[in-house]
Amino acid sequence: MNLLTGAIASLLLVPIFVVVGIFLGLLFRGIDRKLGARMQARVGPPVRQPFIDLRKLLMKENMVPRHAIGWVFNSAPVIALVSALLLLLYLPLFGFAPLLEGYGDLILIMYLLMVPAIALAIGGFSSGSTYASVGAQRELVLMMSYEFALAVVTVTIAFIVSLANPLLNAFSLATLAALPVWELAGPIGAIGLVLLLLALMLVMPAELGRIPGDIAEAKTEIADGVLVEYSGRNLALFNLAQDVRTIAFAALVVAFFFPYNIAPHFITLEGSAGMIANAAFFLIKLFIVVFAGSIFVHVAVARFRVDQAAKTYWGPVLGIALVGMALAIFGAMMVI
Amino acid sequence: MGIDSLKRSLWVFHVNSGSCNGCDIEIIAALTPRYDAERFGIKLVGTPRHADVLLITGPVTKQMKEEVLRVYAQTPDPKVVMVIGNCGSTGGVFYESYNIDGPVDKLFPVDVYVTGCPPRPEAIIEGVVKAWKKLESLEAGK
Numbered sequence: 263m264n265l266l267t268g269a270i271a272s273l274l275l276v277p278i279f280v281v282v283g284i285f286l287g288l289l290f291r292g293i294d295r296k297l298g299a300r301m302q303a304r305v306g307p308p309v310r311q312p313f314i315d316l317r318k319l320l321m322k323e324n325m326v327p328r329h330a331i332g333w334v335f336n337s338a339p340v341i342a343l344v345s346a347l348l349l350l351l352y353l354p355l356f357g358f359a360p361l362l363e364g365y366g367d368l369i370l371i372m373y374l375l376m377v378p379a380i381a382l383a384i385g386g387f388s389s390g391s392t393y394a395s396v397g398a399q400r401e402l403v404l405m406m407s408y409e410f411a412l413a414v415v416t417v418t419i420a421f422i423v424s425l426a427n428p429l430l431n432a433f434s435l436a437t438l439a440a441l442p443v444w445e446l447a448g449p450i451g452a453i454g455l456v457l458l459l460l461a462l463m464l465v466m467p468a469e470l471g472r473i474p475g476d477i478a479e480a481k482t483e484i485a486d487g488v489l490v491e492y493s494g495r496n497l498a499l500f501n502l503a504q505d506v507r508t509i510a511f512a513a514l515v516v517a518f519f520f521p522y523n524i525a526p527h528f529i530t531l532e533g534s535a536g537m538i539a540n541a542a543f544f545l546i547k548l549f550i551v552v553f554a555g556s557i558f559v560h561v562a563v564a565r566f567r568v569d570q571a572a573k574t575y576w577g578p579v580l581g582i583a584l585v586g587m588a589l590a591i592f593g594a595m596m597v598i
Numbered sequence: 599m600g601i602d603s604l605k606r607s608l609w610v611f612h613v614n615s616g617s618c619n620g621c622d623i624e625i626i627a628a629l630t631p632r633y634d635a636e637r638f639g640i641k642l643v644g645t646p647r648h649a650d651v652l653l654i655t656g657p658v659t660k661q662m663k664e665e666v667l668r669v670y671a672q673t674p675d676p677k678v679v680m681v682i683g684n685c686g687s688t689g690g691v692f693y694e695s696y697n698i699d700g701p702v703d704k705l706f707p708v709d710v711y712v713t714g715c716p717p718r719p720e721a722i723i724e725g726v727v728k729a730w731k732k733l734e735s736l737e738a739g740k
């Protein structure tokens with residue numbers, strides 16, 4: 263009975279997650295565009311610009327090209343958005359445990375992170391445009407490039423946790439939130455963890471399809487690539503999926519490396535005041551991650567060519583991740 | 599519904615129907631940080647499917663007629679058509695030339711004309727403001 267009421271309660275929470283996720287995604291996109299403009303000494307659009315864009319796109323005509331495979335073309339954006347939102351249910355947000363804790367773990371999150379990218383590629387292939395096919399192929403090449411480094415980081419984190427506590431489920435997000443890896447890895451391991459964090463931040467732009475990793479959409483080369491045939495509602499859904507995935511990926515970085523809560527460890531606040539402090543602290547952490555991994559990077563650098571991206575992610579980034587893995591595991595073994 | 603959000607989020611697609619490139623350079627100038635059109639939500643997009651505004655330059659040569667018509671058909675409604683430069687407005691220096699099928703308003707209705715050879719970036723931005731006014735009247739008419 264208790265389990266049933268619990269399940270119903272979490273079902274009721276799902277719409278709140280959807281609304282909060284979409285709101286945060288659009289808000290962060292707005293901050294992104296504003297800050298990017300300020301860094302280029304421009305005034306920039308208002309922070310609520312993504313909300314306006316969304317309303318406009320929902321009002322526009324939704325066209326399906328003659329050569330497209332209609333049902334694939336129309337379902338790909340929905341799949342992308344749903345899987346991005348689903349990610350949020352498995353991640354610890356605002357200092358709370360994940361909503362679906364116990365129903366899925368890190369491995370599932372890794373797969374869910376891939377789904378929007380695959381949906382994007384499938385949508386591109388199904389739209390029957392050459393530009394979209396080129397974009398979709400690029401998306402897949404990019405995915406194959408960064409996925410290994412991402413997996414190395416993930417597995418190392420889980421391995422360190424399981425070394426210290428063999429009895430706990432190391433792939434559970436709640437375990438990771440309860441046991442910050444920095445305390446398990448020792449001084450040498452901490453250097454490795456810094457390298458792992460660096461690798462993860464380098465993967466972030468490619469994962470989120472932002473400059474320098476936006477080669478699948480490359481506006482100036484292949485005319486918006488995978489999205490070339492998408493208009494109106496479908497385009498809005500893809501953009502939303504991208505924004506929500508930014509939040510989800512940043513929340514994952516926070517869960518891996520900065521799971522600390524501010525109350526009651528650092529400031530003595532009990533009950534709801536503590537919760538609010540934790541939520542605000544979480545937003546700050548999220549913003550720092552998005553700023554370092556996406557906003558700052560896309561202003562500072564230019565786009566990769568597809569071969570450069572593959573070389574970078576298979577070469578230096580993977581190297582950093584592997585060295586980080588070796589150091590972190592070595593450090594963790596020294597501690598126990 | 600939502601027409602007012604269109605005003606604050608005009609995505610622009612740029613069609614060159616055979617212009618001398620003078621107008622195109624001025625359009626790019628209007629999008630540089632100095633004029634910062636993104637303040638108003640104006641964004642240059644790479645495909646007509648994303649566009650709300652078609653910026654058409656050039657007098658529509660015989661070679662480009664089919665392409666321009668196709669780009670017009672590919673742009674989702676509601677859309678605004680802006681012609682930049684004398685060429686597209688009247689034919690300009692190519693007036694009554696044997697190899698043009700323009701000006702643009704022979705092919706489909708044009709909402710805003712920005713004249714000049716080429717027009718200054720300020721004039722182009724003023725043209726976009728006029729496109730807002732057109733959208734406002736659309737909204738009032740409904």
Ligand code: SF4
Pocket residue numbers: 617618619620621622655656682683684685686690691714715716717
């Ligand atoms: S109006 Fe003048 S500047 Fe513009 S395309 Fe025509 S000839 Fe060139």
